[in-house]
Amino acid sequence: MAKPMTKTQLVAAIADKMDSDKKSAAAALDAITSIITDEVSGGGAVTLPGVGKIYCRERPARMVRNPATGEQIHKEADKVVKMTIAKALKDSVND
Incomplete structure (x- = not known):
């Protein structure tokens, strides 16, 4: 498995695709990240067309097990x- 692309590499790739400088590409990436967050x-x-849909889902309260001790613990409801992933991206990986 290849190493994940770093932010620096991603900014350089965005700048290259946009025929722009790295400062503008970094600002665009930070703006997109902020909007999504x-x-x-x-x-x-x-x-994100061609990539997928990012969303928040609520998980109900439940019982979980501590793997070290085997003890059952009640976990409160939380969000994740x-x-x-978009079908277009899945298809491009499997071609």
């Missing part, structure tokens, strides 16, 4: 961030 933390969802 604000929307999802507020209970909304963001769809999920992402559904």
